[in-house]
Amino acid sequence: MHPAASVIAFTVLSGMGFGLLAFLGLGLPAPEGWMAFFHWGLGYALAVGGLSASTLHLGNPQRALKAFSQWQTSWLSREAWAAVATLLVFAPMALSDIFGLGLPRLIGQLGAVLAVLTVFTTSMIYAQLKTVPRWNTPITQGLFFSFMLAGGSILSGNGKIALIGCALTAAALLAAFAIGDKAFGKAAQTIGTATGLNRIGAVKVFEQPHTSPNYLMREMIHIVARKHADKLRLIALGFSCVLPFLLLLLPASPALYAVTATIHVIGALTARWLFFAEAEHVVGLYYGQR
Amino acid sequence: MTALPTHTEKKLGLVIDLDTCVGCQACVTACKGWNDQGQGLSDQNPYGADPSGAFLNRVHTYQVQPEEGSAQIIAFPRSCLHCEDAPCVPVCPTGASYKRVEDGIVLVNEDACIGCGLCAWACPYGAREMDQAAGVMKKCTLCVDRIYNENLPEEDREPACVRTCPTSARHFGDFADPDSKVSKLVAERGGYDLMPDLKTKPTNKYLPPRKKDRPQEASLLAPLLDIKATGFAGWLDKVLGKI
Numbered sequence: 264m265h266p267a268a269s270v271i272a273f274t275v276l277s278g279m280g281f282g283l284l285a286f287l288g289l290g291l292p293a294p295e296g297w298m299a300f301f302h303w304g305l306g307y308a309l310a311v312g313g314l315s316a317s318t319l320h321l322g323n324p325q326r327a328l329k330a331f332s333q334w335q336t337s338w339l340s341r342e343a344w345a346a347v348a349t350l351l352v353f354a355p356m357a358l359s360d361i362f363g364l365g366l367p368r369l370i371g372q373l374g375a376v377l378a379v380l381t382v383f384t385t386s387m388i389y390a391q392l393k394t395v396p397r398w399n400t401p402i403t404q405g406l407f408f409s410f411m412l413a414g415g416s417i418l419s420g421n422g423k424i425a426l427i428g429c430a431l432t433a434a435a436l437l438a439a440f441a442i443g444d445k446a447f448g449k450a451a452q453t454i455g456t457a458t459g460l461n462r463i464g465a466v467k468v469f470e471q472p473h474t475s476p477n478y479l480m481r482e483m484i485h486i487v488a489r490k491h492a493d494k495l496r497l498i499a500l501g502f503s504c505v506l507p508f509l510l511l512l513l514p515a516s517p518a519l520y521a522v523t524a525t526i527h528v529i530g531a532l533t534a535r536w537l538f539f540a541e542a543e544h545v546v547g548l549y550y551g552q553r
Numbered sequence: 554m555t556a557l558p559t560h561t562e563k564k565l566g567l568v569i570d571l572d573t574c575v576g577c578q579a580c581v582t583a584c585k586g587w588n589d590q591g592q593g594l595s596d597q598n599p600y601g602a603d604p605s606g607a608f609l610n611r612v613h614t615y616q617v618q619p620e621e622g623s624a625q626i627i628a629f630p631r632s633c634l635h636c637e638d639a640p641c642v643p644v645c646p647t648g649a650s651y652k653r654v655e656d657g658i659v660l661v662n663e664d665a666c667i668g669c670g671l672c673a674w675a676c677p678y679g680a681r682e683m684d685q686a687a688g689v690m691k692k693c694t695l696c697v698d699r700i701y702n703e704n705l706p707e708e709d710r711e712p713a714c715v716r717t718c719p720t721s722a723r724h725f726g727d728f729a730d731p732d733s734k735v736s737k738l739v740a741e742r743g744g745y746d747l748m749p750d751l752k753t754k755p756t757n758k759y760l761p762p763r764k765k766d767r768p769q770e771a772s773l774l775a776p777l778l779d780i781k782a783t784g785f786a787g788w789l790d791k792v793l794g795k796i
Contacts, residue, residue, distance in 0.1 A: 264674075322668020322688025329647035329665050333555045336643035339671055343646065393640065393751055394677045452677075452748055454615075458629055459745045459759055460571075464619035469626055472581075472611040475603055478682045482673065545748070546679035549613055549631060 264395060265482050266539035273317035275414075275531045277346070278382055278407060280309025282415020284353050285378040287360070288371030291421055299360035305418065307350070307357070314346055338391055342384035349377040382411045389538075396450035397443040397542045402435065406538070409435040410503070410531055417507060417524050425511050425523075433504035436534060440496060447543050447553065457548040468551035483544035484552050495537055503530025555645045557638065561657035564728040565695055566635050566756030567715065568735045568744060572763045574722035576612055576628025580714035584610040584632075584693075587713035591698050592663070595686035607682040609633070609693040610714055627762060630723070632714070633680035633693035634747065634755035635659050641672035641681060649690075657729075657756060658697055663689045677751050700725075728756055 284306035287293075294302050318324040331347075333340040353374040359366035386407035389398040413428030454468075455461025507530075510523045543553040585608055588594050596606030610632040618624045635652075639659050642650045649665035650672050652658070661672075661681075666689040673681040673690060681692045696712035699705060709716060715723040726735035735758075738744060744758030782790045 320669070322670075322683060322690075323666065326647065326665065326667045329649075330667060330669075331646075333646050333648050336555045337646045337671075339644065339669065340646035388671070391644070392674055394675060451750065456748050456750065457677075458613075458615060458627075459747055459761070460615060460617050460627060460629075462745070462761060463617045463625065463627075466615050466617050468613070469616040470614040472613045472631075473608075475605055477605060477611075478607065478685070479673070479679045482670065482683075483679075544674070545677045545751075549679060 264539045264542040264544060265485050266536050267320050269316050269319040271532060271535045271539065273313045274385060275528065275535050276309045276316065277313025278411050279414030279418060280306050280313055281349065281378040281381050282411040283418040284310060285375040286415050286419035286421060288353055288356055288374040288378070290368050290371060291419060293360060295360060295363060303357035303360065310350060338384055338387040342381065342388065345377060345381040345384045349374055349381050352377055382407050394545050395542050396446035400442055400446060402439045402442050405435040406439055414527060414531060417520060417527055420520050422511050422515050426508060429504045429508040433500060436500055436504065443541065452545045452548060454548045454551060457545065471550065479546055480550060484547045484550065485540050486552065489540060492537065492541060495533055499530050499534035499537055501530065502526050503534055555642050555648050555650055557642055557652055558654045561654055563656040564756050565656045565658055566728055568724040568738050568758050568760060569630050570722040570760040571627055571629065572760060573720045574628045574630060575720055576614055577719065578612050579717050579719060580630060580723060581608060581610050581612055583713040583717035587696065592691065593684070593687060594691060595684050597685050607684045607691045609691060625762065631678065633659060634678055634757040635695065637754035637756060638752060640675040640753055644671045644675045658695045659692065660694055660697065661690050661692055666690055677748050677753065
């Protein structure tokens with residue numbers, strides 16, 4: 264699948280943002296005054312920035328509001344609702360922390376549940392697709408949740424939880440690589456089943472239907488740079504999990520968390536790039552490509 | 554609404570006969586021509602070095618090697634199958650994609666499409682292509698603007714691809730009616746679904762190429778090539794064979 268920069272940025276940044284907001288909602292930590300302003304501000308900036316980045320890949324973003332209408336069937340529509348509900352529920356909690364209004368923590372806890380739901384809806388957009396076997400497994404939800412936990416705990420300065428988050432992310436990434444590499448074969452769709460010509464014999468492409476790539480090939484078949492996949496997997500694992508884990512063992516300081524967060528983001532972006540670039544769509548079978 | 558109907562009154566669709574299709578691309582051209590006039594199907598750089606454009610119908614060509622005998626070349630038209638359980642419809646966040654209750658045609662309401670592309674991701678068959686100029690998703694409408702169009706002569710009230718096919722490899726009809734031409738063709742010829750394991754229940758069916766009535770030989774001229782030389786050439790053939 265084509266790794267669109269806007270979608271990679273959206274899923275990584277909003278995932279981290281909702282993670283940070285969830286920790287702030289739970290009161291871990293519960294900063295006051297200007298510190299609260301900066302913490303909540305960063306969470307909102309990441310979540311809202313990510314959401315607006317996602318509209319960049321739309322053909323007609325001016326109609327984006329219509330995307331709220333089909334929550335009964337569409338995970339994309341449910342994501343829109345969950346994201347807006349989360350940001351609205353967190354708002355009084357943020358104001359309460361900033362201005363010392365003393366509103367009950369329950370609001371933040373409710374927001375944290377909604378934030379987790381939002382990341383779940385994001386993951387389901389990919390996990391629901393039978394056409395992309397690498398995504399069509401529960402490991403996809405595992406990846407999105409573990410990145411939310413790791414990113415959110417690092418940004419909120421929860422060192423011990425971040426250690427667990429990094430370890431879980433590493434486990435999820437390794438599982439995703441191992442299960443994902445076998446997923447297409449397990450889905451058992453071939454050029455033979457795609458054309459139904461397997462009932463005659465072994466099928467191969469004789470001639471392509473068109474001379475230059477079309478939308479389908481540009482969007483669903485992404486072969487370029489998969490050759491560096493092994494190195495990129497190491498970079499993703501090292502930067503998003505291993506290095507942050509080691510840094511978090513050092514004596515905590517705001518500067519250390521800033522460095523850790525930056526390194527984690529680089530790793531998370533690499534991992535998300537691979538998530539798309541390595542995913543193979545069954546439509547590629549018609550072209551004899553994956 | 555992007556909830557799929559539980560039942561449609563008719564099941565309109567196509568039968569594509571892989572036995573008679575010669576891969577002439579007339580259906581591709583007729584489809585592009587009709588729909589470019591109607592809904593619009595933009596091209597990018599059509600006369601340049603890197604031409605590209607949205608098409609609702611593409612004709613692939615495959616080489617199939619049976620266990621015995623020589624390989625077969627099979628032209629394979631590919632377009633929307635108007636699935637009963639169309640995976641492209643429920644994923645649509647705006648309600649732009651829908652399946653009609655009256656005839657089962659899967660359509661896109663372009664005024665509601667935001668061009669997110671998720672429906673194209675959900676379709677296993679590559680039936681949907683984004684119109685890069687309009688920023689909305691395009692797909693086969695089964696020529697909904699022809700089949701019910703009373704301004705057209707009756708013989709033209711079928712999809713452009715079917716109307717134009719010079720070998721009658723494409724048939725249009727109602728699969729809900731067991732006595733329709735398409736239902737009978739499917740029953741007689743063993744019409745099949747593409748990627749049935751994905752449970753999309755396609756309406757369109759493909760008819761497999763018929764079995765050859767005699768084993769394929771290397772060349773139809775082969776028996777004629779086994780010529781016994783006579784006279785001087787025969788003597789020379791014998792002598793040279795022994796050396």
